Amino acid sequence: MKDKIRAFISQQLSNDPKYSFSDDEPLISGGWVDSFDLTKLAVFIEETFGVHFADPELTEDNMDTLNQIVRNIEAKLAR
Numbered sequence: 001m002k003d004k005i006r007a008f009i010s011q012q013l014s015n016d017p018k019y020s021f022s023d024d025e026p027l028i029s030g031g032w033v034d035s036f037d038l039t040k041l042a043v044f045i046e047e048t049f050g051v052h053f054a055d056p057e058l059t060e061d062n063m064d065t066l067n068q069i070v071r072n073i074e075a076k077l078a079r
Contacts, residue, residue: 001074004048008041009033009066027063042058049077
């Protein structure tokens with residue numbers, strides 16, 4: 001799951017597709033992902049993992065790192 005999300009962010013959202021970010025690197029607060037990118041990421045997650053994030057969930061508090069994103073997906077899948 002992490003590898004798919006990391007690849008999507010690197011290849012589709014990043015200005016530097018070769019840059020490898022860590023699991024805890026801040027994506028939103030670090031300037032890698034903006035609000036438009038976050039929407040694209042949410043669509044990718046929904047299409048890839050069958051998990052929907054409502055707009056109020058798409059925040060820096062919930063989606064700032066790869067680890068946070070994966071934890072949120074896993075929590076939704078566990079329901």
